[in-house]
Amino acid sequence: AQRVTQPEKLLSVFKGAPVELKCNYSYSGSPELFWYVQYSRQRLQLLLRHISRESIKGFTADLNKGETSFHLKKPFAQEEDSAMYYCALRGSNYKLTFGKGTLLTVNP
């Protein structure tokens, strides 16, 4: 079975502060991990995927297979980062499994 856990339902930080959204997964094989974002009144959209090792909008995420984690990080949060963030896992069956999401609020 594949499972994604996002332990924080809500996360609030001040503008300019570092932010880390936690994601832990459970999967017996080699998963693909993704972060999705949903801004207010907008559609769900792919933010980044672990295999591309890219930085999008200043966010990065490293897959740690030992700790089975894929935390999303940004060194300096901006108000426009306020959104719902979902971590997702795709296994060999190509089914995407999402976590419950973390609502990030960046305060001015």
Add this chain to the structure above:
Amino acid sequence: DAGVTQSPTHLIKTRGQHVTLRCSPISGHKSVSWYQQVLGQGPQFIFQYYEKEERGRGNFPDRFSARQFPNYSSELNVNALLLGDSALYLCASSQQGRGDPEAFFGQGTRLTVV
């Protein structure tokens, strides 16, 4: 390009009724996936179709079915509606299905069962 489009945007049905939700993928995308999102939860996978064939099915009862048409649009059908089927139903498309993650989602259809 209008992106992934879903219809209708909102729907109210009575328990026991049947509902059909529709999705048009981005032009050139051959894969369509359906997700159910209950309030406070992440999206839950229902089906994936690629080139008109079912490629994946989530843990949903047989009341849920889907199909993909030659133009790659898709329908999700739910029979014998239950109150618990009330949710936002999302459609996502990708070019190749298994190679690409679902990068493009529709705005969703909000289904309320009363």
